[in-house]
Amino acid sequence: MSADIKSKLRKFHQAKWDEQLIFELDTPGERGIIVGGVEDEIEKQIGNGFANLPTGMKRKKSPALPEVGQMRVLKHYLRLSQHTLGADLNVDIGQGTCTVKYSPKINETIARNHKATKLHPWQDESQVQGALEILYKLNEYLSELSGLDHFTIQPPSGSAAIFTMASIVQKYHEVRGEADQRDEIITTIFSHPSDYSAVALKGYKVTMLYHDPKTGVPSAEALRAAISERTAAIFITNPEDTGIYNPEIPEFTKIAHEAGALCCYDQANANGLLGITRAKEAGFDMCFFNLHKTFSTPHGCGGPATGAMGVTKALKEFLPAPYVEKKKGTYTLNYNLKHSIGKVRSFYGVFPVALKAYSWLRSLGAEGIREASEVAVLNNNYLLTHIKKIKGAEAPYAKGKHRIEQVRYSWEKLFKETGVNTEDVTLRMCDFGFHLWSSHHPFIIPQPFTIEPTESYSKAELDEYLNALRHIAKEAYDKPDFVKKAPYNSVVHRINHDSFDDPKKWAITWRLYKKKHLNQN
């Protein structure tokens, strides 16, 4: 691509290997790796090891795994990696709500140290003081960033943190003898699906607040109308995925507390607020941060992750066990929390993710963390300024106001005028090496697209992304059919969806594909 970035678009084509399935590489006799047998003496003393095993428990038929040589396995997966558009390779601002920022490579190197990778969770505390120090200090910094008092990294994702908060809410009211009375939880229609489903798992009836059509946020009045002595807690995300900050949040938490309900803060959207405003001053009892979003750890195609969850002093005794403490200069795991909800994950949490988050925080420091938030918000409003000008695009609600770290836009006008919908635009964006994501269920905003730039990309990169959006929007008006048949430069063409919801046809594994489509067993 020439240096004139304002008018030219990248002539991108994704790698396209036309790669087979691993099963299609099966070549009987090939070996990917040899395990090696036991020493002669062991063979002599023990035999093949199966003498005492009842025959019913010895596997009769070998698993039908493919036999593939080592280089070919490597090649296969490297090709598949080239068929994957990771953040390291593109201007990854189109995965709104995901906060796809730079995952510093130094943290990958640090995390591969054997003094991290080869620690066993059942080792004595005295042998893992380094690991416990990292967790303790990370918890301290998260406490400072949120204003809350005690943190745990045990929940393995944001959704798991929501489930953890719901578990604490449940236990809290149980201890006070009000669990039967308080069987309702209030959240909003824009919040993550898990703010409904994880909470419902605890038996709660969930009420969703709707927003004012002008402001885009629910009003304190709406909460007042919905809340009662049956409310156990409110689960609030602020700003919502629309990027709009709800200025009435102190009233929300006041109303909830007056009704005897707890206030839980879903901070998946924290990236614009670090050092700017905190859970504590807004009145929350609990909150969580996504370490794999705001705190830079890599997304890994969908995990590993962590939802680091914090509580006020009053709720410490409900935390999942163990809690990392410091006593006389020594770090220790405290299992004696009076009303602990027990556990939400095996062992202590996703240690490598916590380690990388700690390292990222230490790299930035107090000033850097705040600068990251400010620039994320600057980048977002820069995009908003320009996207609003694209014919066919709109930013519903809060007209004339600034947003925080992301915006949910709409292609509704484009769709009405050209027939090109949000999925079509997304697939055409693939042709330029970009992602573009729509929205969580439900589509409150019609034909939605959500963009979250974070602080990681240069202005020139943001301009490149804008160029592609403008170009495709124009294409939609000029030649809509062309856009509707995209992608052209991706790994594959339009995928047939017939089988995915049909039990007679769905092929969730190779085994099922052979059975249903090739008549093989």
Added chain:
Amino acid sequence: MNNFTEVVLRKTKVKVHPYIPNSAPEVKQAMLKEIGIKKVDELYNEIPSKIRFKGKLNIPDGIESEFALKRHVETILAKNTSCVDNLSFLGGGVANHYVPVICDEVNSRAEFLTAYAGEPYEDHGRFQSLWEFQSLMAELLDVEVVSVPTFDGAQAASSSIGMIRRYTGRDEILISDTTSPDRLAVIQNYCHPMIKITMVKHNVKTGMMDIEDLKQKMTKNVAGIYFENPSYLGFIETEGKEISKIVHKNGGKVIVYADPISLGVLTPPSNYGADITCGEIQPLGLHINYGGATGGYIGVNDDPKLVQEYPWRLFGIDKTEVEGEWGFGDVLYDDRTSFGNRETGKDYVGTASALWGITAGVYLALMGPEGMKEVGTVIMQRSQYAAKKISGIKGIKAPAIDSPFFKEFIVDFNKTGKTVSQINKALEKKGIFGGKDLSKEFKELGQSALFCITEENTKEDIDRLVSELKNIIK
């Protein structure tokens, strides 16, 4: 320019962090101008000033240099003693299995490491590698359907219990009392308060499930049973067929938690009546990472009513509009998953362990049927050798429970007069991590420990352990 000016400029020059490019002053100014504002702070004007954070965060200043950052974190990590520094015999949920270098090579690829939620077009490779994980696991488990991985084995167990609860419409679950206490704690929080848990006893001599106790507790109000095979305590449950018969006769379902690295040589649970096979993928190519690298698997046969109950994503394969191309997508996404519909979604799901699922797929592709047979056999041989040699020490009984075992077994130190804690402290002085102390978890076992032997423990390692134990005991 004289020296003084240079110094002043150097001291007042804005330091731009390498991770925040638009912090560069000229670019920032240009952007502010295009937005039409003077300061970044104006962008926060919707936040009430009374809740604006004022002052400085009580967090240390940033470590600007990459070298200094690396040094800082590594200095803290140096305070750990790892299973590379010492010889480890710890198991109890995760274990030191060999990680083929190809596994690390693939999961450190920038593309796999940093992708997330793109479409099955530009992220085709992500979908294919996870579909291959599903398919490869299905062959190992001898089932037809496997989902993308969950957070860990404990979540797989919990999700499976949720699945059979919804399938049968019954709100009670039976759980074997030799279940891992760590996993049980997760299951208990998951079940509370909607699902009742009733524990089923085991025969203290053999470790096997107490069939009479099961018969008594398996009523028509019970959704089914959950048990682990091999048990957390290492022995192999041989009564699977009988257990399944009793549970099925009463309209219940059977969930078996199985160590996948055993399934190259042990009969897969689906073959003795398991309706759901679940477990932990850590042994398949993941370093232990202080218990922080895990993933859960859930496998069933293709009963559409049971498939409907999966909370986790299920990737499917299909054709595209171009002949010969493979395409992927989500099976039953809309009403089944909470992503698809929050109100009808089963259970809840979130960002879990995709990178580890891809890794486990690579592991199985490398190992193939022969490799899985080899590793299972070697583990059987080595662990039996270890038990035999340890048992040769006066005062020690191994295994404490007289049944066939896989990879782990109980060592009974009661007759030595020493506690497990004392023994482990002494072993540590010799550079060895002894077995997990069971004295608090299973009081009836007294001073006993769970020893784990993998394919990484050579004869030399085991002989060294035995020699040190001999010295400590006498």
